Amino acid sequence: MRPLDWIVLLGTLGFIVIYGIWKTRGSKDIEGYLKGDNSMKWWTIGLSIMATQASAITFLSTPGQAYEDGMRFVQFYFGLPIAMVIISITVIPIFYRLKVYTAYEFLENRFDLKTRSLAAVLFLIQRGLAAGITIYAPAIILSTMLGWSLTATIMVIGLVVIAYTMSGGTKAVSVTQKQQMAVMMGGMIIAGFMVVRYLPDNVSFVEAVAVAGKMGKMNVVDFSWDWKTSWNDRYNFWSGITGGLFLSLSYFGTDQSQVARYLGGKSIAESRLGLLFNGLLKIPMQFIILFIGVMVFVFYQFNQPPVFFNEGTKSKVYATAHADELRSLETKYNDIFKQKQQAVHGLVDALKTEDEAAIAAAQEQVNTYTLAGKQVREEVKGVIQKAVPDAETKDTDYVFISFIMKYLPTGLVGLLLAVILSAAMSSTASELNALASTSVIDIYKRSVQQDGSPIHYVKASKLFTAGWGFIAILFATYASLLDNLIQAVNIIGSIFYGTILGIFLVAFYLKRIKGNAVFYGAILAEAVVLYCYFFTDIAFLWFNVIGCVAVVIFGFILQALIGKKEKELVA
Amino acid sequence: MKNHPVDEEPPIEKPPFFKTWNGMYWLVLGNLAFTVVLFYIITKLYE
Known part of the structure; x- marks a missing residue:
């Protein structure tokens, strides 16, 4: 990297972080710290939601995915706009009416304390591990390609995020994400223009797209369905619209790292508009990122690509x-x-x-x-x-960064690295903020220290933010000792996600099922998922569906049994 | 025990450009339908 790249990189990131800290300094109570004083406008919420979901891996892996497999990955997001509408109609009014800080708080109102605590603990385990990976995954790629120290890269990402998330809470996360999102999209669009510009003079843009099409990369939508084989095809219209819908409902409706983004809204209308903004723009955003990957593929039809994109492994x-x-x-x-x-x-x-x-x-x-x-x-x-x-x-994760390092001019390399680091920071900040709010609101304030002062809970939230941040850094630092870690964390996520979604599904839509039935149903469902994990060959993505359906079925059965017993006792 | 008092149902403001929220929801779903059709045309055009 040249000095100009360092200036652009440090200048961009430094400005965002300092602006975030300055703009959100001095939150005196928990309302201000964890919900941003409910002052967020819809565009801030919308951009914050998009920035939370867009991790560094989105910008590193997605163009590589298109390079290898074409545009069809975009179908994975077809269920998302439908989920945004469902959450806007059903979930947001309930959360606002109850004035909750976290999604799990609602579960106590609907069921009881033990169900709330169970869901909160499942979330903390899952998201605590994921926060480490959100830092580790881009750090390993950047350190390999740039020759940076892996530990130093992890430390820098982690400590900067801890600093501004701890300082300004939810508002700092949302304010910085607005700038980060602008850097991410601006940087990617410039990269897209550059790659088209680097095509040979006799190849127009339309011809480049036609070449991509003839080489099977413009496979955006696939409506075909075969009852025998399509179940294993991860990306087609049908899996995108159904699987994507369930995944989006659980992620945006029950995961505190997303729920916190729209709970900070000024009103129900602002929160709804923020979610619908995401529903309108998410698919075009993914389309653009994938299309840049396709253009990088076309570029490498006219310029020699490396036989293997991960230079570190080759060395x-x-x-x-x-x-x-x-x-x-x-x-x-x-x-x-x-x-x-x-x-x-x-x-x-x-x-x-x-x-x-x-x-x-x-x-x-x-x-x-x-x-x-x-x-x-x-x-x-x-x-x-x-x-x-x-x-x-x-080596698909290395395709885009390899192109950036080798072909983009000085200054733009720094900007694109700022895009990747911004994405890493924005999603990590949301995760730390969500882990801290769940730890304080659902565990500490509810079950440990109920009568603390507002300042006490703000201090506790800051300490939990720092604590989870250091756990994430520690986990990221030692992550390389584990084999195939990203898959391991995805498996852990799938083991818990289905059960959490099942609890919320019962809470929102199955009013007949009460607290005891759903709590013990969730424990049984988790046991079924663990059985599937240890004793069957079922692909881990199905654990989400199994866990969710099992909570509903066990909930119904247990409620019938408990209800019968209660009637007998009354009689 | 709950942490916060439960208020009355807060009034919901009208969305911009539409008289009701249903209009906004149909805009998002209509945009999805339009996007899918557009993507299908792109797929067929460059097959």
């Missing part, structure tokens, strides 16, 4: 006895690329003539070389596995 292989094997595969890959490059130019020429036969012939030639290149990449991954058995052989 490790070069230091082993397998170095020559890798070098020879690299040469083979480069030779195939030269032939493919000619074929892609042929495809562009054919597209200009609009001759269908010529287009089909050119397309077939391109596909042959693409397949040959893919085979070499698979061989490379095999060599990496032999040489460095612990190394991750999936």
